[in-house]
Amino acid sequence: MLFSKQDLYSKFDFVYTDLSQIPFNSFMLSEISKEVNGYCFIQESNGDLCSYLIEPFKSWQPKTYSYLTNGEFFYAVKTTPYPGVIGDTTQLGIIVGNKVCYIQYTPYTYEKKTSRYPTIPLEILNSWLYRAEGWDMAESTVIDIHRGVLPSAVTYSVSPIDSIIGGFTDKTDKALPQYTEFLESKFNHPFRQSYHIKEFMDDKYFELRCLLDTRLDGDWGKNGFQLFVSSHNTERNVYVVPRTDVMQIKKLSHPAEAIDSYAAHLLSGKEGEFDFLQYAEDF
Template sequence: MPITYEDILSDKAFDIIKSENQMHRDELNGIFNTKRVADIVTPMKKGKEWLYERIVQHQERSGRILLNGGDLFIRSFDRSSVGSNGISYELMQEVNGRLISIERDPIGDNVDQHNIDGYYGRHLSLPDPIRLAYYQRFDGLNAPEEIIWGIRRILLPLPIVGGWSSIDNYLKRLRLKKKYLPLIEEMIPGVRPKDLSMESYTNFMMFLDSRYSRLERKGDVLFVKNHIQDKVVYHIKDADVPNMRILADPKEAIDRYCEHVLLRKEGRFDFLPYTTEFTG
């Protein structure tokens, strides 16, 4: 079951912060003066209309659901309750009885603040509507299923750092690496890293995962190329790599899929009507 706002309220390890005014000065200084803490204050100050402006423009169905959801808030978690140090903060919102975590990067590192390289350059691999909707004023979304969660993000377009997964890691978890990685090398020219001892197959990475567990074969995953940023989206259903397909209309498919998740519709979303055959 999705976790809810009430779940957090009932756990003494958490605090709810509903405005910047509730944060202590040292907390604000930590956010604005360090590269290690996500900038969660700017969205709280500017509001949902600013945060979701571009997703409403480019993914209208899912954007409107987010915009019409509950108020933004910050979840504060005392790590001492799990034997660690410090306090973590997460920007969140409740939408149709499901908590959504909005991923942000440190101040100055969010894509809409300036152009940066490295991991963040991977957003350029995506079709423009998806890039502009989910990777400008935030770095992907998460629909957690546990009260305490770490780097495991699920269901919605994933944050680039700590969320996107390379094709070899996807196959390795399913014990299919030996069987299908050579096939991927044939299907996606140039995907093989130059130094296999040092690198993973980050030239082909998953940015959306509909599964609740990375060990589960059943589910839909979407990949893009990073070495050739041609904005083509590849669809693998139920780990059937030989029958990998291409999203013919990624804007429509991903918007309708996210709408399905956010509205908590029954059953599994069907990507196949939005795909075409892989042609190489």
């Protein structure tokens, strides 16, 4: 279940909304954790997170922008129960209405190196991933890096289609023949059937990587919509799989508009599931 504002305050020990009052040096964090901590957003933005993180949405994701501009940034801390063993848990994010979003920091942003992610739509790179590694709707005190309900470069990097779609591979982690045949026919390109067999490590094989998955954390059923990007995709297309049914894969005709409308739907708190198929077309 998605976190409400009340959940945020009940699950974390401290929630700072006055970002100038965060005692960052008092938290138990490793040096590596400090380098990728959301607090770096505050330092890099000189305290103006709205201009730094939200303003890039204005031209590229206008519906989402209209909700984010009414949000309140926070920095949350959950104190470790095992000092000296594991560090504190921290999250920087934004509260929009009664919804809570986490924003992941990386020093390796699209803004700094625009050659990164050559297959993801430019509208997504220039908004969601311009200065962040990814966004996600909060469901717990930590983020599941393997999939999220909002665009994430982390999910894209670590989650090929076989890790998202149940029953996609056989016992040797090789794609089932029916999926291989279908995808190779659909995309007119050899498909990477395995990440463990040397034969398929060649760059000639294409792969599908997850950009977002509308299912909530812990739901691995045949539900929701899964959005993928092809590794051999100079057109920067986005493909949607409904209810994990790969055989029904379609192309989003206007992916940026679809994702913008979907995110606005989530942030608005509207009931019901957003239907990506209204933007889908056969290919």
